[in-house]
Amino acid sequence: MALWFTENQSENVRFSFRVKEQLFHGKSNYQMLDYYDSYEFGRVMVLDNIIMLTEKDEFIYHEMIVHPAFMVNPNIKRVLIIGGGDGGTLREVLKHNVSEPELVDIDDLVLKTAPKFIPFTGKALEDPRAKVMAADGIEYMKTKSNEYDLIIIDSTDPISVGEGLFTKEFYKNCFNALKEDGILINQAESPFYYEKQFLNIYEKLNSIFPIFSFYSAPVPTYGSGYWMFGFASKKYHPLNDFKADSFDLSTMKYYNTDIHKAAFVMPNFVKNLLKR
Amino acid sequence: MALWFTENQSENVRFSFRVKEQLFHGKSNYQMLDYYDSYEFGRVMVLDNIIMLTEKDEFIYHEMIVHPAFMVNPNIKRVLIIGGGDGGTLREVLKHNVSEPELVDIDDLVLKTAPKFIPFTGKALEDPRAKVMAADGIEYMKTKSNEYDLIIIDSTDPISVGEGLFTKEFYKNCFNALKEDGILINQAESPFYYEKQFLNIYEKLNSIFPIFSFYSAPVPTYGSGYWMFGFASKKYHPLNDFKADSFDLSTMKYYNTDIHKAAFVMPNFVKNLLKR
Numbered sequence: 001m002a003l004w005f006t007e008n009q010s011e012n013v014r015f016s017f018r019v020k021e022q023l024f025h026g027k028s029n030y031q032m033l034d035y036y037d038s039y040e041f042g043r044v045m046v047l048d049n050i051i052m053l054t055e056k057d058e059f060i061y062h063e064m065i066v067h068p069a070f071m072v073n074p075n076i077k078r079v080l081i082i083g084g085g086d087g088g089t090l091r092e093v094l095k096h097n098v099s100e101p102e103l104v105d106i107d108d109l110v111l112k113t114a115p116k117f118i119p120f121t122g123k124a125l126e127d128p129r130a131k132v133m134a135a136d137g138i139e140y141m142k143t144k145s146n147e148y149d150l151i152i153i154d155s156t157d158p159i160s161v162g163e164g165l166f167t168k169e170f171y172k173n174c175f176n177a178l179k180e181d182g183i184l185i186n187q188a189e190s191p192f193y194y195e196k197q198f199l200n201i202y203e204k205l206n207s208i209f210p211i212f213s214f215y216s217a218p219v220p221t222y223g224s225g226y227w228m229f230g231f232a233s234k235k236y237h238p239l240n241d242f243k244a245d246s247f248d249l250s251t252m253k254y255y256n257t258d259i260h261k262a263a264f265v266m267p268n269f270v271k272n273l274l275k276r
Numbered sequence: 277m278a279l280w281f282t283e284n285q286s287e288n289v290r291f292s293f294r295v296k297e298q299l300f301h302g303k304s305n306y307q308m309l310d311y312y313d314s315y316e317f318g319r320v321m322v323l324d325n326i327i328m329l330t331e332k333d334e335f336i337y338h339e340m341i342v343h344p345a346f347m348v349n350p351n352i353k354r355v356l357i358i359g360g361g362d363g364g365t366l367r368e369v370l371k372h373n374v375s376e377p378e379l380v381d382i383d384d385l386v387l388k389t390a391p392k393f394i395p396f397t398g399k400a401l402e403d404p405r406a407k408v409m410a411a412d413g414i415e416y417m418k419t420k421s422n423e424y425d426l427i428i429i430d431s432t433d434p435i436s437v438g439e440g441l442f443t444k445e446f447y448k449n450c451f452n453a454l455k456e457d458g459i460l461i462n463q464a465e466s467p468f469y470y471e472k473q474f475l476n477i478y479e480k481l482n483s484i485f486p487i488f489s490f491y492s493a494p495v496p497t498y499g500s501g502y503w504m505f506g507f508a509s510k511k512y513h514p515l516n517d518f519k520a521d522s523f524d525l526s527t528m529k530y531y532n533t534d535i536h537k538a539a540f541v542m543p544n545f546v547k548n549l550l551k552r
């Protein structure tokens with residue numbers, strides 16, 4: 001067997017895994033979509049040749065993009081996910097007692113294929129408790145005001161399709177769409193390869209929200225493996241308002257209460273980056 | 277430019293970086309040694325086609341393999357490094373007020389070339405305060421008893437040359453070579469790809485030392501990027517005996533007092549692995 005998938009993590013770094021079988025190849029109006037079955041990582045979803053998730057490590061990313069916010073405000077009911085068409089973030093949101101979570105992903109092809117090719121995340125998209133829409137998150141957000149307890153931006157990288165989900169205007173619309181104690185979580189790239197994008201997120205969100213912190217988790221199949229999330233909040237502080245006993249976390253595979261606190265700790269090189 | 281170095285991180289995963297120039301290629305009695313200059317990672321040292329360190333991220337590994345022990349016992353004076361022929365661990369040890377630290381690396385070729393090709397770590401090998409020996413660490417350890425405050429096993433992976441540095445017999449000799457309040461630190465692989473090796477380290481060290489914990493750090497150029505260290509100790513507990521004000525940490529690039537505490541936090545999947 002000599003079939004390999006290769007991602008260019010940067011111009012000068014490549015990450016490859018051995019493929020059992022290409023399960024699907026398609027092109028939507030927005031991007032190229034591939035599903036693979038792999039030896040090391042199980043099923044893998046790829047957009048425009050960038051790994052979006054693998055069966056082996058998606059639990060880290062999806063637990064970490066969802067649960068910290070709920071442990072800070074256990075009363076979150078109204079949730080909006082922008083992107084996240086693979087269904088993993090929605091699956092984790094549905095572990096909480098929420099009221100019809102909404103998911104808006106621009107790419108209908110992703111939404112239609114994920115339940116079949118990556119059912120471990122994709123079948124959440126068919127859950128009758130959720131409202132899943134194929135629509136432009138940027139436009140959708142312009143119509144909303146004072147509505148959500150939690151918005152999660154589960155986007156691709158800030159290039160091509162995902163670019164508009166990293167602008168100041170979009171973040172301001174998210175701010176307006178949140179209630180007065182609302183929280184915004186976004187996937188925030190890595191400070192190791194993508195320093196500029198990382199700082200860009202910081203400058204924008206930090207200027208709009210009264211409370212902003214990064215938190216980190218290891219995601220082995222993302223560039224550098226050292227991945228960041230942004231926690232932007234109108235009222236609740238991610239550590240001072242942390243409520244350790246809010247939920248039963250025993251079924252989590254990555255997240256626990258100590259991990260919550262540890263994830264917000266930043267090493268000196270990141271602190272120094274943010275000081276500049 | 278189309279020169280790429282590729283490491284097989286596992287049978288089914290490859291990691292590649294673009295090379296500016298191969299600076300050195302040699303073969304010792306023990307292993308193949310290469311130095312590269314790369315676009316993304318600066319200088320890189322490679323043993324038997326496995327990345328040992330890169331100029332860009334070695335600071336994380338070397339700070340984390342050295343400083344946590346000193347912050348738990350600030351009175352560490354006698355230090356032995358097994359392996360670590362690149363000099364990075366020694367460089368960090370020499371930031372403390374220690375008494376002639378010893379470094380025993382089996383491969384003279386590594387010790388002779390590191391100061392030239394990777395001076396940012398290698399020049400520590402020429403520091404007159406240190407005693408650097410080209411010798412077999414396994415044999416060296418058999419001759420020592422009740423001598424060291426700290427032993428650091430800065431080895432290659434538990435295959436080929438490094439294998440003997442992961443045996444129960446070797447760990448017992450380390451135990452004997454340590455003083456009654458001694459600490460042993462080792463590089464402990466990753467639970468993501470190398471689950472078996474990781475558990476192997478746990479079972480052995482945990483059965484010999486009264487106190488044992490893993491701690492983690494992100495090392496982007498090691499397999500999975502999620503790397504572990506073992507903290508094995510006769511007396512001091514890594515968190516209960518942590519002395520936050522022992523040293524000025526302002527020049528550290530990764531490590532700080534909050535990172536110390538966060539590094540010892542384990543996610544559920546690692547806790548569950550260790551319970552089995």
